[in-house]
Amino acid sequence: MAEWEQVNDPLEPMNRTIFEFNQAVDKALLKPVAQGYRWAVPQFGRDRVRDFVRNLRAPVVFVNDVLQGEPDRAMQTLMRFAFNTGFGIGGLIDVAEPGGIPYHDEDFGQTFAVWGIGEGPYLVLPILGPSNARDGVGLATEWLSDPFNLYMDRIGQDWAIWTRAGVAGLEKRERLLDTLDEIERSSLDYYSALRSTYRQNRAAEVKNKLDADGQR
Amino acid sequence: MLNRRSFLTGVAAVSFGLAHRSAWAVTGDAGAFIQSLAESAMNTVAVKDLSDGERVNRFRTLFVDTFDLPEISRFVLGRYWRAANDGQKAEFQKLFEDIQVYTWTRRFKEYNGETLELGSVKPEGDADFIVDSQMKRAKLAPINVSWRVRRAAETFRILDIIVEGASMAITFRSDYGAVLSSQGGKIDGLLDVMRKKVDQLKLG
Numbered sequence: 351m352a353e354w355e356q357v358n359d360p361l362e363p364m365n366r367t368i369f370e371f372n373q374a375v376d377k378a379l380l381k382p383v384a385q386g387y388r389w390a391v392p393q394f395g396r397d398r399v400r401d402f403v404r405n406l407r408a409p410v411v412f413v414n415d416v417l418q419g420e421p422d423r424a425m426q427t428l429m430r431f432a433f434n435t436g437f438g439i440g441g442l443i444d445v446a447e448p449g450g451i452p453y454h455d456e457d458f459g460q461t462f463a464v465w466g467i468g469e470g471p472y473l474v475l476p477i478l479g480p481s482n483a484r485d486g487v488g489l490a491t492e493w494l495s496d497p498f499n500l501y502m503d504r505i506g507q508d509w510a511i512w513t514r515a516g517v518a519g520l521e522k523r524e525r526l527l528d529t530l531d532e533i534e535r536s537s538l539d540y541y542s543a544l545r546s547t548y549r550q551n552r553a554a555e556v557k558n559k560l561d562a563d564g565q566r
Numbered sequence: 567m568l569n570r571r572s573f574l575t576g577v578a579a580v581s582f583g584l585a586h587r588s589a590w591a592v593t594g595d596a597g598a599f600i601q602s603l604a605e606s607a608m609n610t611v612a613v614k615d616l617s618d619g620e621r622v623n624r625f626r627t628l629f630v631d632t633f634d635l636p637e638i639s640r641f642v643l644g645r646y647w648r649a650a651n652d653g654q655k656a657e658f659q660k661l662f663e664d665i666q667v668y669t670w671t672r673r674f675k676e677y678n679g680e681t682l683e684l685g686s687v688k689p690e691g692d693a694d695f696i697v698d699s700q701m702k703r704a705k706l707a708p709i710n711v712s713w714r715v716r717r718a719a720e721t722f723r724i725l726d727i728i729v730e731g732a733s734m735a736i737t738f739r740s741d742y743g744a745v746l747s748s749q750g751g752k753i754d755g756l757l758d759v760m761r762k763k764v765d766q767l768k769l770g
Contacts, residue, residue, distance in 0.1 A: 357740065393705060535767070536669040537737075538759050542744035546737040554731020 358472050358482075359545065365474040369541050372479060380477075384523040396524065398442045403518045404453060405434045405441025409497045414456035418464045426451050459488030463556040472545055477519075480548035596695035597687045599722040600713050603632055604682040612677040625671045626663070633666075634716060634723035635659055641725075642738045646746055646753060654753045661760040668767035679704055682711070693717050694725065 359365060388396070408431035415424035430446040430453065438445045447453055462484050463469070470483025481489065493499065502510040530544075537543030611625045639659045640647045650658065685698035697713040714726040726735040742756060749755025 357744075532669075532673075535672075536665070537741045538756075538763055539741050539744045539748075543737055543741040546740035547732045550732040550736060551730055557731070 357542075357545070358469070358549070360471050361473065365472065366541055368474045368476055372474065372477060375477065380519075380523050381527070384520060384527055387520055388524050388527065396521070399517065399521055400525075401434070401438070401444040402441045403514075403521050404444070405431065405438070406498055406514065407496075407518075408434075408441075410458075410492055410495070411454070411456045413495070414458060414461045417461045418456070423454060423456075426454070427456075457485075457488055458491040459485035459552070460556055462488055463552075469549070469552070472549065480544055482549070482552075485552065596697050596715050596722055597684050599715060600682075600697045600699065601684055603628075603724075607674065608677075611671070611674040618671070618675075621675060622667060622671050625674065626667045629667055629670065630663070632722075632724055634718070634725050635663060637716075637723075637725055638662075638735060638738075641735050642742050643746075643753075644739055644743060646743075646751065646756075649751075650753045654757065657757055658753070658760070661757060661764055664764045665760065665767065668764065672767075683708075690714065695722075696728075 391399075408427055412424055412427040412431070415421075415427055430444075430451050433446040433449065433451070434441045434444055437443075444453065459482075467484055469485070473481045473483060473486050475481050475486060475489075478489065498514065499511045502508065533543050533547060534540045607625075607628060611621060611628060616624075636659065639655070639662055642662065643650065643658065647655070681702045683700045683702055685700065687698070688696050690696045694714055694716045697715060699711050699713065701709040701711055703709070710730050712728040713724055714728070715722040715724050726733050728734070745759050746753075746756050749759070
């Protein structure tokens with residue numbers, strides 16, 4: 351528990367400014383759009399969007415599985431990508447999950463953590479929200495190394511990169527609608543509550559991973 | 567000698583066995599405690615067609631009976647707890663209870679058929695247990711919820727709820743600590759902010 355005593359936020363004034371900006375953008379644009387999306391698109395349609403966005407990220411998950419020394423999980427990701435892209439109509443339907451290969455997420459931030467790199471100072475990123483130095487570098491690494499992004503950039507179709515980022519963001523915001531409302535409603539200082547929740551949640555994601563291996 | 571030694575061995579074996587068994591029984595009890603709490607919440611607070619006032623009353627009764635509010639209050643206030651006088655402590659506990667009651671009542675009002683499935687129970691420290699569980703939702707991924715409970719006489723009291731790895735007690739401590747520092751460390755400043763929060767929660 352001692353590690354949570356420190357708020358680990360030396361850049362708090364800057365972070366709070368960005369947080370205020372994010373809140374304004376969220377209230378005016380992102381949240382209403384996410385609510386509209388939930389209202390207008392039935393669950394079935396939203397599930398297809400989620401499956402498609404997830405499938406598009408499979409190469410990144412695969413690379414991180416490998417970098418974390420997880421051949422079994424890497425194989426799962428590879429199989430899922432093959433099945434879902436082939437039989438799941440380009441990833442629109444997750445046929446691998448009911449077929450017994452469950453989805454798991456992975457990112458560069460978690461990989462760096464597995465390598466023993468600490469979280470670094472807490473950061474609030476413009477639009478993207480709560481992060482830290484390690485996870486921020488992880489996000490940038492993902493953006494620059496994602497095969498889909500690299501390909502679209504090479505053939506000069508940048509609109510596809512931004513559209514994909516927008517759809518992925520919308521899907522994520524919709525998923526978090528209730529959670530974020532809940533944290534905001536039950537807290538006195540939303541900024542601090544969100545910071546604490548983010549840090550604990552990330553630490554648990556990394557730790558679960560370590561526990562599952564039983565060694566590291 | 568041999569007789570005496572085997573007698574002692576026998577005593578040791580029996581007492582160890584008993585101690586072991588009672589520890590196991592207590593472990594099982596902690597799970598049963600969470601199970602029965604979930605059931606009474608479903609049957610009393612989460613029912614449809616209840617007036618808001620009645621739902622608040624029902625949840626408050628359940629909450630005060632099953633949560634260790636004094637201990638949670640001490641933890642949330644941290645080092646500020648000792649600096650507070652008795653009146654401030656009592657006021658804090660009352661407001662904290664109100665905030666919890668109004669946020670939780672709203673959650674139960676929006677109850678949508680979720681069920682709690684119990685997982686393993688592990689001892690934690692000297693007197694506590696961590697009860698793992700999963701909240702199953704229709705069409706959505708389950709949420710991992712762990713309960714930290716402490717033995718209290720014949721029953722248990724909840725100290726913390728850990729949702730997807732994030733402890734509510736630690737989050738509150740961080741949240742309330744931030745408000746305290748922005749109020750120059752003054753408990754009365756925090757109590758003012760809490761009062762406004764309660765009024766806001768009552769409205770919506």
